[in-house]
Amino acid sequence: MNRWFAVSACGEVPHGHVAHTQLLGQELVLWRSASGTLNAWENRCPHRGVRLTLGTCVGEELRCQYHAWRFASASGQCTHIPSHPNQKPASTIRSQVFPVFEDGTFAWVNLTRAAVPPQQAAVGIDTALRSLFADAPVAAVRQVLLRGYADQAVGLVDEFTLDATEYALRFMLQPVTADQTIIHARLQGEVAAAKRMTVLRHHNALLSAARDHAEAAS
Amino acid sequence: MNASQPVESVLWDDWHPVGELVQLQRTAVLHTMLLGVPLTLTLAADGSVTATGAPHGTPVPMQHVAIRYGLVWLCLGTPAREIVDFPETRESDRVVCTGGSVAVAVSGLRAVENFLDLGHLAFVHAGYLGEEPHTEICAYKVEPLADGGILATQCRVYQPRPSPMESQGFDVDYIYAVRRPYIVVLFKANPVEKDRMDMIALLAQPVTEERCVAHVLMAYPPHNVDVASLRWFQQLIFGQDRPILENQLPKRLPLDPRSEISVRADSSSAHYRRWLSAVGVRYGAVPVAAA
Numbered sequence: 001m002n003r004w005f006a007v008s009a010c011g012e013v014p015h016g017h018v019a020h021t022q023l024l025g026q027e028l029v030l031w032r033s034a035s036g037t038l039n040a041w042e043n044r045c046p047h048r049g050v051r052l053t054l055g056t057c058v059g060e061e062l063r064c065q066y067h068a069w070r071f072a073s074a075s076g077q078c079t080h081i082p083s084h085p086n087q088k089p090a091s092t093i094r095s096q097v098f099p100v101f102e103d104g105t106f107a108w109v110n111l112t113r114a115a116v117p118p119q120q121a122a123v124g125i126d127t128a129l130r131s132l133f134a135d136a137p138v139a140a141v142r143q144v145l146l147r148g149y150a151d152q153a154v155g156l157v158d159e160f161t162l163d164a165t166e167y168a169l170r171f172m173l174q175p176v177t178a179d180q181t182i183i184h185a186r187l188q189g190e191v192a193a194a195k196r197m198t199v200l201r202h203h204n205a206l207l208s209a210a211r212d213h214a215e216a217a218s
Numbered sequence: 219m220n221a222s223q224p225v226e227s228v229l230w231d232d233w234h235p236v237g238e239l240v241q242l243q244r245t246a247v248l249h250t251m252l253l254g255v256p257l258t259l260t261l262a263a264d265g266s267v268t269a270t271g272a273p274h275g276t277p278v279p280m281q282h283v284a285i286r287y288g289l290v291w292l293c294l295g296t297p298a299r300e301i302v303d304f305p306e307t308r309e310s311d312r313v314v315c316t317g318g319s320v321a322v323a324v325s326g327l328r329a330v331e332n333f334l335d336l337g338h339l340a341f342v343h344a345g346y347l348g349e350e351p352h353t354e355i356c357a358y359k360v361e362p363l364a365d366g367g368i369l370a371t372q373c374r375v376y377q378p379r380p381s382p383m384e385s386q387g388f389d390v391d392y393i394y395a396v397r398r399p400y401i402v403v404l405f406k407a408n409p410v411e412k413d414r415m416d417m418i419a420l421l422a423q424p425v426t427e428e429r430c431v432a433h434v435l436m437a438y439p440p441h442n443v444d445v446a447s448l449r450w451f452q453q454l455i456f457g458q459d460r461p462i463l464e465n466q467l468p469k470r471l472p473l474d475p476r477s478e479i480s481v482r483a484d485s486s487s488a489h490y491r492r493w494l495s496a497v498g499v500r501y502g503a504v505p506v507a508a509a
Contacts, residue, residue: 027467043467044467046478046479047478047479047480047481048335048466048478049466049467049468049472049478050462050465050466050467051465051466051467054461054462054465065341065342065462066338066341066342066462067337067338067341068340068341068353081481081483082337082340082341082350082353082354083336083337083353083354083355083481083482083483084354084355084481084482084483085353085354086354092479093479
């Protein structure tokens with residue numbers, strides 16, 4: 001499916017961090033190299049199938065936990081095979097890399113390998129809300145959010161914006177599997193520093209309630 | 219695996235380990251599963267074991283249940299061959315024991331392949347069966363066994379602590395023999411007797427296609443060896459392998475060489491997969507797709 005999905009707030013994957021997520025049933029390892037490049041790869045070493053989320057970020061490479069093969073950030077190319085330390089790994093040995101881009105607040109992944117990240121206008125840094133996992137399909141989550149949050153939702157099917165007086169709230173729904181969804185949401189616009197925690201807690205409570213409703217309905 | 223596709227004879231009509239005798243002696247009854255068939259093992263007062271298959275409680279014929287090497291063995295079909303022979307267990311001075319049985323959420327074929335694997339020793343078993351910078355795997359020899367299976371010889375790895383009795387590291391010679399699709403034996407050079415080898419067998423019980431119980435059988439020449447240390451060491455080592463095994467995707471072993479990349483160090487693994495294809499093993503495997 002040639003479509004971009006938000007899979008994580010950028011701040012959830014700091015430098016050197018290795019994280020797990022799933023999109024449309026595809027397991028992903030989401031990791032950021034020491035220099036800051038974000039990678040979204042199939043969560044599987046091409047050698048013996050071990051989840052790369054067990055591995056470790058070593059500078060600009062991800063090292064598999066099983067045989068310590070190393071794969072380069074950005075290209076996924078295997079750079080080192082300790083069983084044969086004096087041989088350069090064949091260029092055909094590489095991780096399955098998915099296109100990824102960051103909009104300043106969220107990281108987006110496209111499972112179509114040839115997809116090109118959209119040309120972005122400079123986006124201001126938004127405030128990411130805490131992402132919530134829901135044991136419910138996207139359709140059920142969307143319905144509850146639309147009903148529970150307001151009537152004036154606009155935009156894409158699974159990405160929509162609600163206007164409040166000071167800021168807009170934008171949802172981005174990540175289909176984990178056919179039956180599971182991660183609710184990502186961001187506040188666009190100015191949130192006064194003094195009100196920040198109150199606003200975050202307010203939306204976290206609303207989102208948690210929405211999650212509970214969606215799970216109960218499915 | 220569904221009802222319309224029965225388990226292939228090479229597995230169905232062979233003997234498999236289904237329990238460790240010392241475990242059954244503690245509990246008298248053991249519930250387990252073999253090739254998807256639920257089983258109840260019961261230890262009688264005379265020391266014999268009976269087995270019934272759920273869900274219908276069908277008794278397994280007496281002659282298809284046996285106790286050998288401290289393990290309970292069972293054949294669901296009609297035995298086409300004898301229980302695997304381990305001649306080393308008959309050498310009277312050897313310490314022979316089982317090593318504990320561990321349930322693992324992966325195909326038993328993956329467990330056997332991991333047991334054959336040399337390249338992970340320096341990382342998964344660092345400080346025991348290998349360590350950096352001794353990571354290079356030199357060429358070794360793999361050949362077919364006369365009565366089925368494969369033999370890997372001339373394997374050599376530096377090990378800082380090759381057994382519970384050793385505190386000195388040295389280069390250890392290894393020989394592997396895959397005796398059945400789910401049974402593999404490792405022979406390691408004994409540090410005291412140059413012409414004898416320690417024997418460690420991994421016997422995977424195929425519970426389902428994606429689950430196994432890993433049984434271990436050991437036979438060591440009698441130098442500074444005791445059963446408790448052997449069992450402790452084996453369980454320590456297998457405890458390091460288990461989280462790796464349970465994180466392999468897919469859980470079944472892919473037999474198509476294009477599914478997973480192999481290098482020269484994986485020669486025994488590549489031969490193992492080819493042999494499984496050749497003898498028609500499907501249970502616990504992702505078979506090569508028909509062209």
